[in-house]
Amino acid sequence: MSAATLTPARVLPRRSFLRDTRIVLFRELQPVVRDPFSLVFGLVQPLVFLGLFGPLLAGSAGGTLGGDVWLWFVPAVLAMTTLFGTSVTGSNLQIDLSSGVHERMLVTPLSRPAQLVGRALKEMVPVVVQSAIVLVVMLPFGLRPDPLGAALTLAQLAVLGIGVGSLSYALALAVRKQEWMFWVVQQTVLFPVMLLSGMLLPLETGPAWMRAVSSVNPLRYVVDSGRAAFTGDVLSSTVAWGWVAALATALVGLTVGVRAMVRSAD
Amino acid sequence: MIRTRALTKDFEVSRTRTVHAVRGISLDVAPGELVAVLGPNGAGKTTTLRMLTTLVPPTSGTAEVAGYDVVARPDAVRAAIGYVGQGGAGGASQLVRDELVTQGEIYGLDRRTARGRAGDLLEALDLTEQADRKVESLSGGQKRRLDVAIGLVHEPSLLFLDEPSTGLDPHNRANLWDHILRMRTAAAQPMTIVLTTHYLDEADTFAERVIVVDHGRVIADDTADALKAELAGDLVTLRVGHQDAAALAALAERAPGTRTVRVEAGAGQSAVAIRTADGPGATPGLLRAADAAGLAVSRVDVARPTLDDVFLGLTGRSLRETAATPDGPGARVEPAGTTTEKKEVLA
Numbered sequence: 049m050s051a052a053t054l055t056p057a058r059v060l061p062r063r064s065f066l067r068d069t070r071i072v073l074f075r076e077l078q079p080v081v082r083d084p085f086s087l088v089f090g091l092v093q094p095l096v097f098l099g100l101f102g103p104l105l106a107g108s109a110g111g112t113l114g115g116d117v118w119l120w121f122v123p124a125v126l127a128m129t130t131l132f133g134t135s136v137t138g139s140n141l142q143i144d145l146s147s148g149v150h151e152r153m154l155v156t157p158l159s160r161p162a163q164l165v166g167r168a169l170k171e172m173v174p175v176v177v178q179s180a181i182v183l184v185v186m187l188p189f190g191l192r193p194d195p196l197g198a199a200l201t202l203a204q205l206a207v208l209g210i211g212v213g214s215l216s217y218a219l220a221l222a223v224r225k226q227e228w229m230f231w232v233v234q235q236t237v238l239f240p241v242m243l244l245s246g247m248l249l250p251l252e253t254g255p256a257w258m259r260a261v262s263s264v265n266p267l268r269y270v271v272d273s274g275r276a277a278f279t280g281d282v283l284s285s286t287v288a289w290g291w292v293a294a295l296a297t298a299l300v301g302l303t304v305g306v307r308a309m310v311r312s313a314d
Numbered sequence: 315m316i317r318t319r320a321l322t323k324d325f326e327v328s329r330t331r332t333v334h335a336v337r338g339i340s341l342d343v344a345p346g347e348l349v350a351v352l353g354p355n356g357a358g359k360t361t362t363l364r365m366l367t368t369l370v371p372p373t374s375g376t377a378e379v380a381g382y383d384v385v386a387r388p389d390a391v392r393a394a395i396g397y398v399g400q401g402g403a404g405g406a407s408q409l410v411r412d413e414l415v416t417q418g419e420i421y422g423l424d425r426r427t428a429r430g431r432a433g434d435l436l437e438a439l440d441l442t443e444q445a446d447r448k449v450e451s452l453s454g455g456q457k458r459r460l461d462v463a464i465g466l467v468h469e470p471s472l473l474f475l476d477e478p479s480t481g482l483d484p485h486n487r488a489n490l491w492d493h494i495l496r497m498r499t500a501a502a503q504p505m506t507i508v509l510t511t512h513y514l515d516e517a518d519t520f521a522e523r524v525i526v527v528d529h530g531r532v533i534a535d536d537t538a539d540a541l542k543a544e545l546a547g548d549l550v551t552l553r554v555g556h557q558d559a560a561a562l563a564a565l566a567e568r569a570p571g572t573r574t575v576r577v578e579a580g581a582g583q584s585a586v587a588i589r590t591a592d593g594p595g596a597t598p599g600l601l602r603a604a605d606a607a608g609l610a611v612s613r614v615d616v617a618r619p620t621l622d623d624v625f626l627g628l629t630g631r632s633l634r635e636t637a638a639t640p641d642g643p644g645a646r647v648e649p650a651g652t653t654t655e656k657k658e659v660l661a
Contacts, residue, residue, distance in 0.1 A: 063389075063422075068420075071416060071419050071420055074416075075405075075408070075412075075416045078408060078409070078412055079405075079407040079408060082409075083407075143406065144405065146401070147401045147402045147403075147405075147406070148399040148400065148401025148402050148403045148461070149401075149402070149403060149404070149405050151369065151399045151401060151403075152397070152399060152403040152464065153420075154369060155367050155368065155369060155392060155395070155397040155399075156392055156417070156420045156421065157389055157392045157393045157420070157421070158420050313369045313370060314370065
């Protein structure tokens with residue numbers, strides 16, 4: 049019980065960005081690993097879309113989609129899960145901003161960019177786990193994706209999730225003095241991005257202006273890439289553009305997020 | 315351990331309005347000191363602490379903490395200091411032990427050493443039973459002890475505590491201080507502690523030195539006892555009939571050691587309140603003089619001053635209700651508007 053028996057602390061002077069990132073990543077993952085069931089809540093929405101929107105799609109647009117409706121719709125639902133799951137993650141940071149957790153980290157020697165990168169990398173885990181569950185759930189309903197294409201799509205979505213998650217963190221940091229703004233911006237951006245990706249209904253049947261706007265939406269390329277990959281077309285240019293869009297989103301997200309994190313003490 | 319010179323911080327609230335939160339603070343804290351920074355809300359305590367802990371850069375002036383400049387070497391300052399902020403430092407969904415191990419790793423401990431250190435701190439701060447519970451399930455007092463443990467993982471030579479016991483009941487507050495003081499003496503070299511507080515008794519009981527801050531400036535800096543003796547003095551209250559109050563007040567004004575006298579008319583009687591350097595010593599003389607003048611004193615109270623009296627004497631405002639104006643009739647306490655000069659002298 050005596051406080052005099054404390055182990056002497058050994059403080060290493062050298063810091064490494066990778067070590068700092070790992071510390072942040074592990075800290076973020078600990079609650080997920082301990083309570084994996086929490087990931088299941090994120091699956092309610094995609095399963096609702098698969099169960100209640102999928103059959104409608106098969107009935108009304110099935111003819112125009114050509115081939116298997118599930119191979120067209122399931123990749124889109126995975127992208128939707130990624131988008132919804134990672135775009136709200138900034139609210140976790142909001143909790144840490146309003147308590148003392150974020151401030152505590154800022155006063156330690158922990159690298160500030162690592163505090164953002166570690167959090168963003170963590171986003172890969174729910175994306176991959178949730179997507180894998182959706183795939184398994186859909187197998188009994190006749191989903192037969194190309195295995196390599198499905199695996200590559202999950203990897204691509206993980207990269208996209210890093211980017212969207214970083215942007216969500218950056219948003220939380222940017223509006224930290226008016227917290228409610230987070231949800232206003234998140235909702236305002238989320239639905240146009242989703243509808244303009246051709247996720248729910250094919251953009252080919254939409255007006256020309258919608259197709260034009262969607263051409264600057266990175267999510268559209270990721271959705272198209274997933275559809276091509278699920279049919280086994282893994283070496284197509286469609287898949288390559290999906291990677292470009294996912295990597296660009298991650299790059300932009302991390303850049304914006306790191307900048308916001310570095311300035312987050314003001 | 316800390317050395318600041320003319321430290322200031324301005325916040326631009328809008329294009330036309332700038333808040334001068336800190337207006338030139340120069341102070342020195344030696345290794346091993348336990349210093350309380352006392353002041354009303356908005357006095358600049360927390361902003362000063364945020365500059366010393368590298369959270370915000372100063373607008374002007376310099377600050378050296380643990381031997382390093384806060385602007386030039388924030389990394390070195392961060393590695394050396396411990397910080398317990400106003401908000402809870404533990405993540406709600408994290409386990410208590412995990413947070414301590416993570417904090418140890420952040421400061422460069424390997425995982426095994428960090429685990430050992432976490433175990434020691436849990437024991438020292440009476441949290442062993444809560445080690446494998448989520449932070450969100452802890453009580454207020456337990457959470458605060460965890461915050462202190464997190465701040466101590468790397469055995470800092472300098473610990474900052476920002477309003478450490480706000481929101482705790484008296485029992486938990488005393489318990490927290492027990493732990494803090496024990497950790498302080500358990501360290502190889504006595505830990506330097508700087509805390510901000512608006513609890514007067516906290517500063518009075520635990521701090522070896524009190525720095526009073528108001529409107530972004532240091533207005534007094536000494537031990538609590540010295541501040542009380544020099545700036546407030548004892549309060550002797552004599553009760554007499556209304557008709558004798560003015561005569562007694564005049565008599566008290568002339569008595570040796572008297573600083574201020576004020577008269578408050580109560581129900582049936584008046585109270586003549588006398589601030590004097592030495593209350594117990596002055597009272598017999600006052601009573602003899604009253605007797606000789608034929609003034610019938612019915613009751614005597616002698617009160618030792620509090621730090622609130624110190625603040626009142628310095629600023630004309632009470633710390634408890636900084637908006638209230640406590641000046642009664644006949645008070646010699648300066649009104650708030652004229653305190654600027656006095657502050658400059660004391661700073």
